[in-house]
Amino acid sequence: MEKFEVHILGCGSALPTLRHNPSAQVINLREKLFMIDCGEGTQLSMRRNHLKFSKLSHIFLSHLHGDHVLGLVPLISTLSLLGRTQPLHIYAHAPFEELMKPWIDFFCHSVPFSVEFHTLPKDNALHLIFEDRSVEVHTIPLSHRMASCGFLFREKAPLPHIRRDMIDFLHIPVYEINRIKQGEGWTTEEGEFYPHERLTYPAERGRSYAYCSDTSFCPLNAPLLSGVDVLYHEATFSKADGPRAAQTCHSTAEQAATLAKNAAVGRLVIGHYSSRYEDETLLLNEASEVFPHTELASEGMVIQL
Amino acid sequence: MEKFEVHILGCGSALPTLRHNPSAQVINLREKLFMIDCGEGTQLSMRRNHLKFSKLSHIFLSHLHGDHVLGLVPLISTLSLLGRTQPLHIYAHAPFEELMKPWIDFFCHSVPFSVEFHTLPKDNALHLIFEDRSVEVHTIPLSHRMASCGFLFREKAPLPHIRRDMIDFLHIPVYEINRIKQGEGWTTEEGEFYPHERLTYPAERGRSYAYCSDTSFCPLNAPLLSGVDVLYHEATFSKADGPRAAQTCHSTAEQAATLAKNAAVGRLVIGHYSSRYEDETLLLNEASEVFPHTELASEGMVIQL
Numbered sequence: 001m002e003k004f005e006v007h008i009l010g011c012g013s014a015l016p017t018l019r020h021n022p023s024a025q026v027i028n029l030r031e032k033l034f035m036i037d038c039g040e041g042t043q044l045s046m047r048r049n050h051l052k053f054s055k056l057s058h059i060f061l062s063h064l065h066g067d068h069v070l071g072l073v074p075l076i077s078t079l080s081l082l083g084r085t086q087p088l089h090i091y092a093h094a095p096f097e098e099l100m101k102p103w104i105d106f107f108c109h110s111v112p113f114s115v116e117f118h119t120l121p122k123d124n125a126l127h128l129i130f131e132d133r134s135v136e137v138h139t140i141p142l143s144h145r146m147a148s149c150g151f152l153f154r155e156k157a158p159l160p161h162i163r164r165d166m167i168d169f170l171h172i173p174v175y176e177i178n179r180i181k182q183g184e185g186w187t188t189e190e191g192e193f194y195p196h197e198r199l200t201y202p203a204e205r206g207r208s209y210a211y212c213s214d215t216s217f218c219p220l221n222a223p224l225l226s227g228v229d230v231l232y233h234e235a236t237f238s239k240a241d242g243p244r245a246a247q248t249c250h251s252t253a254e255q256a257a258t259l260a261k262n263a264a265v266g267r268l269v270i271g272h273y274s275s276r277y278e279d280e281t282l283l284l285n286e287a288s289e290v291f292p293h294t295e296l297a298s299e300g301m302v303i304q305l
Numbered sequence: 306m307e308k309f310e311v312h313i314l315g316c317g318s319a320l321p322t323l324r325h326n327p328s329a330q331v332i333n334l335r336e337k338l339f340m341i342d343c344g345e346g347t348q349l350s351m352r353r354n355h356l357k358f359s360k361l362s363h364i365f366l367s368h369l370h371g372d373h374v375l376g377l378v379p380l381i382s383t384l385s386l387l388g389r390t391q392p393l394h395i396y397a398h399a400p401f402e403e404l405m406k407p408w409i410d411f412f413c414h415s416v417p418f419s420v421e422f423h424t425l426p427k428d429n430a431l432h433l434i435f436e437d438r439s440v441e442v443h444t445i446p447l448s449h450r451m452a453s454c455g456f457l458f459r460e461k462a463p464l465p466h467i468r469r470d471m472i473d474f475l476h477i478p479v480y481e482i483n484r485i486k487q488g489e490g491w492t493t494e495e496g497e498f499y500p501h502e503r504l505t506y507p508a509e510r511g512r513s514y515a516y517c518s519d520t521s522f523c524p525l526n527a528p529l530l531s532g533v534d535v536l537y538h539e540a541t542f543s544k545a546d547g548p549r550a551a552q553t554c555h556s557t558a559e560q561a562a563t564l565a566k567n568a569a570v571g572r573l574v575i576g577h578y579s580s581r582y583e584d585e586t587l588l589l590n591e592a593s594e595v596f597p598h599t600e601l602a603s604e605g606m607v608i609q610l
Contacts, residue, residue: 015386016379018352040379041346047323066382066412074321074345077371081320099411106404107371 002030002134004155004207004305006230009045011271011297013236014067016040020273021299022067023213025232026051027153030134035059036151036211042071043078049300053079054086058130060137061092061120062213063148064099073100076115077108087114091129093147094119122147126224140224142215144249150213152228155206166199207305210265213272216246217255225263229305232297233259234272235283241274250274253283257290271297307335307439309460309512309610311535314350316576316602318541318555319372321345325578326604327372328518330537331356332458335439340364341456341516347376348383354605358384359391363435365442366397366425367518368453369404378405381420382413392419396434398452399424427452431529445529447520449554455518457533460511471504512610515570518577521551522560530568534610537602538564539577540588546579555579558588562595576602 005028012020022039026046033056035042046053061069069092079088090096097117104115121127124141131137133156140150159181167177172186180186185195210225212218213234225231236250245252253270260268268291273280280296287294310333317325327344331351338361340347351358366374374397384393395401402422409420426432429446436442438461445455464486472482477491485491490500515530517523518539530536541555550557558575565573573596578585585601592599 015383016349016352018349040376041349044321044323044346064411066379070379070382070412071345074371074375077375078320095411099407102404103408106369106400107375 001204002158004029004209006209006232006303006305007049007051008269008271008297008299008301008303009042009049010037010039010299011273012067013272013274014065015275016067017275019278020275021045022070023062023272024071025211026056027209028055029153029155031055032057032132032134034135034137034153037062037068037213038071038075039067040070040074043075045299049302053082054084056088057086058089058137059091060129060151061090061096062142062150062211063144063146064093064096065146065214068214069096073103073107076104076111079113080108080111084113087116089116089118089130091118091120093122093149120147120149124149126152140210140212140221141218142212143218144214144216148214150215151211152225153209153211155208157206158203160196160200160203163199163201166194170194172199209303209305212256212259214250216249217251217259219259219262222259222262225259225265227264227266229266230269230303231260231263231265231267232269232271235270235287236272236274238277238282239286241276253287254290257287257294260287260291260294266293267303268294269297269301269303270294306509307463309334309514311514311537311608311610312354312356313574313576313602313604313606313608314347314354315342315344315604316578317372318577318579319370320580321372322580324583325580326350327375328367328577329376330516331361332514333360334458334460336360337362337437337439339440339442339458342367342373342518343376343380344372345375345379348380350604354607358387359389361393362391363394364396365434365456366395366401367447367455367516368449368451369398369401370451370519373519374401378408378412381409381416384418385413385416389418392421394421394423394435396423396425398427398454425452425454429454431457445515445517445526446523447517448523449519449521453519455520456516457530458514458516460513462511463508465501465505465508468504468506471499475499477504514608514610517561517564519555521554522556522564524564524567527564527567530564530570532569532571534571535574535608536565536568536570536572537574537576540575540592541577541579543582543587544591546581558592559595562592562599565592565596565599571598572608573599574602574606574608575599 009024010021023037024042208228233256235253237245314329315326328342329347443457513533538561540558542550
């Protein structure tokens with residue numbers, strides 16, 4: 001199967017510690033890199049995880065709190081020094097472009113590539129914000145202290161597999177195979193028509209990954225996340241700190257797990273830990289009680305889909 | 306002797322690597338912390354070196370290249386979250402305040418302490434920019450691609466030591482000792498006057514530390530740096546890369562050592578290494594040939610003065 005993996009570069013929260021970096025992830029989908037959030041130090045974590053800057057094309061920012069965005073100017077500065085030429089696309093809520101422009105102009109001067117800003121909608125809805133041959137990216141409505149959204153990466157279903165036995169039996173030339181994979185049928189010299197479905201069998205379904213951080217508990221998102229293979233959800237607080245979670249518009253581990261259970265996702269990965277927990281086993285235990293297929297995110301972790 | 310130490314938090318140059326952080330240092334002078342430059346990730350390095358945020362009061366920025374300043378907003382954000390109340394003083398060239406204000410307002414909102422900007426003069430001269438009971442800080446003229454200056458920390462001479470034997474002999478009461486240390490003499494009940502100099506002996510001279518980065522070779526700075534205890538000087542390039550040093554307004558290791566020799570400093574510490582050198586022994590060797598008391602800076606190093 002083609003590569004679809006998620007690199008956790010940072011899964012701490014606002015106060016950075018020596019245990020956890022601020023939020024950042026990189027999705028490697030068929031050797032194209034998509035970044036979600038970019039806290040301070042993200043460029044170094046990319047190096048640590050052997051992720052090539054040249055393959056990075058799109059950056060999606062969930063919201064404009066410092067621990068999710070302050071690594072971006074240093075990253076752009078480095079891309080400039082490395083002589084990048086291909087455009088870099090940044091998806092963020094307003095007024096990010098306005099804030100960034102003077103800093104990019106000053107600190108990354110003579111940027112040899114274009115930085116394209118895409119403003120994320122502020123309404124709380126599902127929007128298709130990016131699409132290419134292999135993936136669709138949708139926003140996920142979240143609820144935080146400022147405009148915030150998650151991101152749903154849905155791989156497009158791969159082309160169907162060709163039925164080798166039929167190809168051989170019908171003597172179909174190799175150069176026709178691609179057309180058949182795309183949906184065509186085949187007519188023999190005798191005029192007999194074989195529809196597409198008889199010449200192929202369906203490929204695996206497209207895989208999916210959802211990122212939800214920062215947010216308070218949004219139970220209404222369950223249908224939207226239904227059946228995703230991996231859900232990364234913030235679990236900033238433990239059950240005992242529930243009031244603090246509600247007050248700061250964050251989730252508890254139990255709430256993350258409840259959503260995972262209601263959406264019947266494949267696996268749940270929790271992160272965005274408050275710095276108050278020296279050991280996140282407590283959060284893991286609370287989530288696992290509700291949804292057993294839960295894992296703790298950690299820096300350097302690579303999730304294979 | 307009272308504490309005067311320099312913590313090297315970053316001694317790499319513009320391209321961050323897994324070996325070196327961008328520029329940052331913290332001087333601990335009698336338990337008060339002064340920061341010089343603040344590249345990305347500096348706050349984490351402070352934690353790693355067990356330097357307390359609450360003791361940090363003044364930050365001096367040599368110039369406005371990203372690798373010297375991009376850790377500042379994340380640091381201020383953290384100080385805010387920690388509930389700091391005492392003011393933070395930042396010394397930098399224009400237009401730093403103008404650039405920073407919108408970012409601090411947006412990303413560190415409701416900062417519970419005042420951030421006081423002090424604009425550094427752009428002329429290439431020695432200026433006294435800060436002074437308290439224990440230290441004077443002067444700018445050092447440098448030559449770079451933009452306004453840039455070094456910093457000279459000169460400890461004020463400590464108060465003289467009291468001569469215990471004289472105090473006992475003359476039956477001087479304990480509560481008078483401080484006045485005598487400050488320069489007063491003493492008159493006995495019989496009217497005999499003992500001048501200050503007979504009651505004390507001189508303390509050690511004040512120690513001094515100079516930071517010069519980023520800059521091309523400035524041989525005219527030798528008199529100004531004459532006799533400083535420790536000189537930190539950038540040595541971005543080796544002799545073979547001299548043309549590149551000249552072109553980018555940086556120094557070679559040999560040039561740093563030449564200045565150290567001409568100024569007859571106590572020790573030279575070199576840093577701001579170009580990322581092209583996997584091993585800086587080459588730079589150390591080139592400098593040591595000219596000035597033997599040379600050391601390589603490294604992250605976590607603590608220089609005792």
